Amino acid sequence: MNRAKNLQRLQNEMFDICIIGGGASGAGCALDAALRGFKVALIEKNDFASETSSKSTKLIHGGVRYLEQAFKNLDFAQLKQVKHGLEERQIVLQNAPHLARPLPLLTPVFSWFEGLYFTIGLRMYDFFAKGDSLPKSRWLSKKETMLRMPTLNAKKLHSAVLYFDGQLDDARYCLALAHAADEAGVAVVNYAELLDFKVDGSKKLTEAVVKSLTNGESCAIKANLFINCTGAFADTVRLKANPKLTKRIRPSKGVHVVLPYEVLKSEDAMLIPKTSDGRVVFAIPFEGQLLLGTTDTDYRDIDKEPILEEQEVDFLLDTLTRYLAKRPDRSQVKAGFGGLRPLLAASESASTKKLVRDHEVEHDELSNLVSLLGGKWTTYRYMAQDTIDKVCELLGVERECKTTNHVLVGGE
Structure with missing residues (x-):
């Protein structure tokens, strides 16, 4: 990736889409949009994956906890999240086999009832993941468990349940997405901070004023549409575009x-x-x-x-x-x-532990800003697909998503 060349492109070219935020969501959206034939700019205030996208538990998973909550609380939003997560888990593994791999996980249990409970739960997890390449879960004896994890407390241990999820190097995976986007023609620039937006007479966004943090120079990026992929900082960008919006x-x-x-x-x-x-x-x-x-x-x-x-x-x-x-x-x-x-969050009082890790694509009709809100690492590609589908709708074109089988840089 040639930053100086891409910085010149930001200053001199007109883009279909300018994406703000170079984490998994932003880099994922940039790659998806470029593969659909859009002319795209991607800017990141710091370095790629410098915030949330490098600070995960390094797991690609549907979410065992969400499955349990879905059945305990009859919450079908949680169930949908698990299903999407497990579908995307396989895609994340296949598109970057050098950065992601299957990971065995043990859940130690202290009674036969606990073992039965978790075995049933993980069999359901397997059911929702049917058709993928990961091994299925199984109940291990105490002896098998201690051979696999010898530091456990043998006096208390009854047995364990073994299942598989995926593991990824999150920061490198995000960089591979940015690199793949660059290879697909995206003008990818890090250390470029969004200062403000310029608008036309009807308050629609026309330019993003950006400062290069390496030399202090500013430029205005012209684009037909702007996408906010700044994760936990999304409200800051939303309020820059339209100060009347409520925080989400x-x-x-x-x-x-x-x-x-x-x-x-x-x-x-x-x-x-x-x-x-x-x-x-x-x-x-x-x-x-x-x-x-x-x-x-x-x-x-x-x-x-x-x-x-x-x-x-x-x-x-x-x-x-x-x-x-x-x-x-x-x-x-x-x-x-x-x-x-x-x-x-639906409300200020909701506990963060009870909030679903789902996403939403928001379109602000006044400013025309598109914001990708919420979500999690595992479903970054599905989130990007939803976002660029919305972009196609707004721009009045039909272009099919091509990221399902797109192997990332280094994966060949």
Whole structure:
């Protein structure tokens, strides 16, 4: 990718679409739009995947927790989310096999009833994933479990349930999307901050005023349509386009800690299905270390970077300790990071833990801004497809999505 050349293109060319935000959503939309024949610009304030898209649990999944909530609460929105997630899981794996792979996950159980409960649940998970290439779930004996994960507390353990999801290198996957978009003709520029919009007499957006953070120079990007893919920061862009809009995003903070591989001593990941804050926690081998997360807390001050705090470290270590023969020591925490989920909230009072990780494509008729709101990593491609379908409708053209089988840079 040649940034200087692409920066010149931003200054001199007229685009069909300008996409703001270079995370998974924005890069996914850019690739989809370019493959449909649109002339596209993609700008990112920092580096690609510098915010939420590099701070995930590195999982590609339908969401076991959403499946459980769907049946407990008869919530079909959750069920739809699981179905889409599992469909997209296979596509994410096949389109970048160098950056994504199947991952075995163990759920330790302490009684036969627990084992039966999770086995039934994961068989349903398998049912919704029928036709994909991942192995199916199975109930393991205590002996099999200890061979696969020798650091578990053998005295308490009854057995475990094994199932498969996908794992990805999230930051590199996002970069591959941006790179693939560039190869498809998109003018891709990072370190380009949106300052403001210019509008015509009817308040429709005509230009995005952008500042290059490498040299301080500003330029105006001309486009027929602008797409807001800024995740947790989406309301900032929406209000720039139309100050009368109401806020839609409820950012939720999630943190991870990095521990030595020896804490689990296993190539399998662990799903901890019950925590004191009502979520699930994952302990996942990644890059020769163990990634432990995540939490879920309301986060209002999005201008401040979400960082790992003392009580969050304690919560995660306490949660993991219940399953291990030996408690990990605080001194073993090598690193940590926090990220923000861009949750869509129906009301201010809704708990972030109860919000569905679904997405919405919003079109503001006054400014003509299209905003991709909410969503999660696993369904980035499906979200982009929905968004560019809406763009086609607004521009009065019919162009088929081509990203389902588009192998990313490096995947050949």
